[in-house]
Amino acid sequence: MSDQTLQRWKLTIEYCGTDYYGWQRQEAVPSIQQAIEEAIPEFSGQVLRIHAAGRTDAGVHARGQVAHVDFAPFKKPMEGFEIAKAINAFLRPQPISIVSAEPVAGAGEEDEFHARYSATNKLYHYRIINRRALLGLDQGRAWHFKRPLGADAMHEAAQILVGQHDFSTFRDAQCQANSPIKTLDRLDVTTHEYDAQGGTEILIAAEGRSFLHHQVRNMVGTLVLVGEGKWSVQDFKAALEAKDRTKGGVTAPADGLYLMRVDY
Amino acid sequence: MSDQTLQRWKLTIEYCGTDYYGWQRQEAVPSIQQAIEEAIPEFSGQVLRIHAAGRTDAGVHARGQVAHVDFAPFKKPMEGFEIAKAINAFLRPQPISIVSAEPVAGAGEEDEFHARYSATNKLYHYRIINRRALLGLDQGRAWHFKRPLGADAMHEAAQILVGQHDFSTFRDAQCQANSPIKTLDRLDVTTHEYDAQGGTEILIAAEGRSFLHHQVRNMVGTLVLVGEGKWSVQDFKAALEAKDRTKGGVTAPADGLYLMRVDY
Numbered sequence: 001m002s003d004q005t006l007q008r009w010k011l012t013i014e015y016c017g018t019d020y021y022g023w024q025r026q027e028a029v030p031s032i033q034q035a036i037e038e039a040i041p042e043f044s045g046q047v048l049r050i051h052a053a054g055r056t057d058a059g060v061h062a063r064g065q066v067a068h069v070d071f072a073p074f075k076k077p078m079e080g081f082e083i084a085k086a087i088n089a090f091l092r093p094q095p096i097s098i099v100s101a102e103p104v105a106g107a108g109e110e111d112e113f114h115a116r117y118s119a120t121n122k123l124y125h126y127r128i129i130n131r132r133a134l135l136g137l138d139q140g141r142a143w144h145f146k147r148p149l150g151a152d153a154m155h156e157a158a159q160i161l162v163g164q165h166d167f168s169t170f171r172d173a174q175c176q177a178n179s180p181i182k183t184l185d186r187l188d189v190t191t192h193e194y195d196a197q198g199g200t201e202i203l204i205a206a207e208g209r210s211f212l213h214h215q216v217r218n219m220v221g222t223l224v225l226v227g228e229g230k231w232s233v234q235d236f237k238a239a240l241e242a243k244d245r246t247k248g249g250v251t252a253p254a255d256g257l258y259l260m261r262v263d264y
Numbered sequence: 265m266s267d268q269t270l271q272r273w274k275l276t277i278e279y280c281g282t283d284y285y286g287w288q289r290q291e292a293v294p295s296i297q298q299a300i301e302e303a304i305p306e307f308s309g310q311v312l313r314i315h316a317a318g319r320t321d322a323g324v325h326a327r328g329q330v331a332h333v334d335f336a337p338f339k340k341p342m343e344g345f346e347i348a349k350a351i352n353a354f355l356r357p358q359p360i361s362i363v364s365a366e367p368v369a370g371a372g373e374e375d376e377f378h379a380r381y382s383a384t385n386k387l388y389h390y391r392i393i394n395r396r397a398l399l400g401l402d403q404g405r406a407w408h409f410k411r412p413l414g415a416d417a418m419h420e421a422a423q424i425l426v427g428q429h430d431f432s433t434f435r436d437a438q439c440q441a442n443s444p445i446k447t448l449d450r451l452d453v454t455t456h457e458y459d460a461q462g463g464t465e466i467l468i469a470a471e472g473r474s475f476l477h478h479q480v481r482n483m484v485g486t487l488v489l490v491g492e493g494k495w496s497v498q499d500f501k502a503a504l505e506a507k508d509r510t511k512g513g514v515t516a517p518a519d520g521l522y523l524m525r526v527d528y
Binding site: 088 | 276277278279280325326327328345348349352355356357359360361362363364395396397398399400401403459460461463525
C-alpha cells in the first residue's frame, strides 16, 4: 500500500488563532489548515492535504502544533528549512509560521509517523490575566478575569484531576471520543507578576497523551470557581465524580489557550 | 497660578503599538495619544490634552507608559478604577488599556507630578527572536533575527555602555535633547528558550533616568554586530568612543521595543 515516491514531512507550526475559525478547513471562513494548504502549491505545484495532531478551536493559539504532509519529489531536493521557508513566504503576512520541517517515515513504512495517531504527549498552556483593567497588549491572547483568584487553591484542586479519570464533567457535548476516560499527567497552576499595578498572570499547564473536546477550557472554567472561593476543593472533587458536564463550570474562552508542544 | 478646581491624574497605560504611528498625535494617522484623548470626552464631556512620560515611536509597545491629565470636577466623584474603566470602555476594541488611574499633585501644588519631568527612571525591554523561521505568534512583537547571536558576548559589550557617557553613536539625527550625555544604569542581555526547535529569545533590559531618541534601538542594532561575531567587544567600545552615529549599527526595528515601567 505504500507509495515509495512520496516523502512524509513533519511540520511544527506556530500561529495566532485570533482571526481564524480554528485549525480545520471549513466553507467560507478562514482556517489555519486552509492557509497552509493554499501556501503549499504556490511553491511546490502540489495540492496536498495536511493532517494535524489536534484540531484547535477558533481563537486558540499554537506554539508547537504538529502536522504531516506527503510530498511528491521536488524538482530538486529540498532541505527541511527550505521547505519551511518556502511555505512561510506564501503565508505572509498571516500570523502563521512553519517553525521546522523534518522528514519522517510515511504510510506503510516501518515506524510510520502520523501527526495525530503517533502523538504520545501534548502540552497546553492556558493564560489568565487576573486584574481589574481590560487587556491592552494581550487582548485576544489571554482570558481577562476581573475578580481576584487564589491560585494556590486552584492548584490544590487541579491535583484531583491528575491521573486516570472519567472526565465527562469536562467534556463538550460534541466530543467525538469513544470514551470519556483519559489520563492527565500534569495540571499545574502557577502565578507570575503581570504589571506593576498588582495584576497577575495565572498560568495553567496541562499535559497528557490526549484530551477530550474542550477539556482544558472546561477544566480551567471550573478551576476558577475554586479560585474565586465559590467552591471548596471538595466541591471540585464532587463535580469530577458527578461525571456530568452540567455540574462543571463554564468553558473558558479560547483566547487563553495555547498548544505548546506535541511529543512523539 | 494653580487652578484648584482641577485634579491631576496619573494614568498607567498598556498598548500594542503595531497599528499606530506612535504615541504622539499627528494629522491623518492614528496615534495612541489621539485614541485616549478621543475616549476621554466620551465619558467625561471634557476635551483634554494628555502628557506622556515619553513619546514612543510608531510600532513600539508599552506595558507601563505613564501620562497625566487634569480633570475638572466630575458630576459625581470617581475613584481611579472607575476612571480607568470608563476610558477603557470607549477605547474598545483597540489594543490600548488604562491599567490604573491615581490622583496626584497638580500644577502649582507642592510635589507637582509631571509624567515627563518627574520621572526618575525608565525600564525598556527589547525582544529579539533568534531563529531561522519567520515569526508566527510574535509577528510585530519582536525583532526576528535569523543569523545565530552570541548573547554572552552581547552582554559583555553592553556593560561598556553602563554609566555616564556621550551616547552620540546611538543618537538619532532628529534627537532634540540638549546633550548627548546620559547615564545608563543597566543594560542586561539574557537568553530564554523560545521554541522546541532550538529558537531562542534574547531579552535586552535597558534602564536609566532618560534616553536619547532611538537610543535603545540603536544600542540593540549595534550589539547584534557583536552577537554575530562581526565585531569584537573592543570594536564596540571604539564605536561608543567615536561619538558618531555613522560608526554604530542599524536602528533595530520598533517591533521589539517595550516601555515596561516609569518610576517617580
